[in-house]
Amino acid sequence: MNDRPSLQQVEEVRASAARELDAAPDIQSLDEWRIAYLGRGGRLTRILRELGGLPPDERRAVGSAANSAKSALEEDLEVRRRELHRAQASANLLAERIDVTLPGRPTPHGRLHPITETIREITEVFVSMGFGVEEGPEVELDRYNFDMLNIPKEHPARDMWDTLWIDHVDEDGSRPMLLRTHTSPMQARIMETTEPPVRVVVPGKAFRYEATDATHEWHFHQVEGLAVDEGITFSDLKGALFEFARRIFGEERRVRFRCDFFPFVEPGVDMAIDCFKCGGSGCRICGGAGWIEILGAGMVHPSVLEGVGYDSQKYTGFAFGMGVERICMLRRGIDDIRLFYSNDLRFLRQF
Ligand code: FA5
Numbered sequence: 001m002n003d004r005p006s007l008q009q010v011e012e013v014r015a016s017a018a019r020e021l022d023a024a025p026d027i028q029s030l031d032e033w034r035i036a037y038l039g040r041g042g043r044l045t046r047i048l049r050e051l052g053g054l055p056p057d058e059r060r061a062v063g064s065a066a067n068s069a070k071s072a073l074e075e076d077l078e079v080r081r082r083e084l085h086r087a088q089a090s091a092n093l094l095a096e097r098i099d100v101t102l103p104g105r106p107t108p109h110g111r112l113h114p115i116t117e118t119i120r121e122i123t124e125v126f127v128s129m130g131f132g133v134e135e136g137p138e139v140e141l142d143r144y145n146f147d148m149l150n151i152p153k154e155h156p157a158r159d160m161w162d163t164l165w166i167d168h169v170d171e172d173g174s175r176p177m178l179l180r181t182h183t184s185p186m187q188a189r190i191m192e193t194t195e196p197p198v199r200v201v202v203p204g205k206a207f208r209y210e211a212t213d214a215t216h217e218w219h220f221h222q223v224e225g226l227a228v229d230e231g232i233t234f235s236d237l238k239g240a241l242f243e244f245a246r247r248i249f250g251e252e253r254r255v256r257f258r259c260d261f262f263p264f265v266e267p268g269v270d271m272a273i274d275c276f277k278c279g280g281s282g283c284r285i286c287g288g289a290g291w292i293e294i295l296g297a298g299m300v301h302p303s304v305l306e307g308v309g310y311d312s313q314k315y316t317g318f319a320f321g322m323g324v325e326r327i328c329m330l331r332r333g334i335d336d337i338r339l340f341y342s343n344d345l346r347f348l349r350q351f
Helices: 007-023 027-037 043-053 056-095 114-128 156-160 185-193 234-249 302-307 324-332 337-341
Strands: 139-141 177-179 198-207 219-230 255-259 265-274 291-300 315-323
Touching: 007 027, 007 043, 007 056, 027 043, 027 056, 043 056, 114 198, 114 219, 114 234, 114 324, 185 198, 185 219, 185 302, 219 234, 219 291, 219 324, 234 255, 234 265, 234 291, 234 315, 234 324, 265 315, 291 302, 291 324, 315 324, 324 337
Parallel strands: none
Antiparallel strands: 139 177, 198 219, 219 315, 255 265, 265 291, 291 315
């Protein structure tokens, strides 16, 4: 390139620049190309700079060819830049392509625990009969769990509910707190703060210090029911519980009431339904009895009503308490209560 600039030289530079531009593989290499031909020390720039040494005629001809080569190359550069941009963009699109026709990854669905589901079904039945729903404390005072339910300190009935006591000692040396052994304390709590009429169901946990087996857990759920008003009779108790049994266990269910003893009701009963599996002839589910006990109930004892300040001459009421796990076991044919709380997903996924 130390030769004098000539038309031939301009032509050569232009041809080689065009070739290299065509071959430029990517946008980054365009910059190198521009510096090599059009930059301050670039080949075409040098030709233009050296024009001054040429005789006027030649200078005009070579100058004009070099200038038009310069603008042609600048245009080519822009064209090539756009081309490479487009190619790069499609390459990016291709690399980032997602197949929208692929099926999505399934998200695991949670579901309600069968006991939660059973509690909801039971409460819905009573809500449709006009009952409200309330919840109460699991850590309870023995006053509510026992005393106000007509079960005084040394009463032998306290043996019926083997109790988990809380490690809290009062000044007089007594331990007044426990894990409630049933949901019945809520009867007293609700009546204490409400004037009749009362119609309420109370679902919740109960705890008993007892050995577990296929039908006994040390913690389980109950649904308590309470209705107090003027003129409530045992027929109302039977009617409400009969309707409940039909709705939960089937239209054709028969119901049996037998005398039972609970200190906070008089009279007290246990309620059984005829076995929905065998229809009463006796099978494995009902243990051959043809009947299945599902709850304890009765007319609220006058002493309990008086204890919360109700006039027992004016008001009467019924109460019941049912075991939720047992009801769920019966409905779904589950033969061991401990399965509910073993956290075995194979068991839980069935529901
Ligand atoms: C009671 O707990 C009374 N409070 C029920 C009651 C309420 C009677 C209102 C009268 C008026 P019982 O101890 O029988 O009663 O328990 C009621 C139900 O809870 C039982 O029928 C049973 O279904 C369930 N249950 C009791 N102990 C356990 C246990 N360890 N594991 C699972 N379920 C239990």
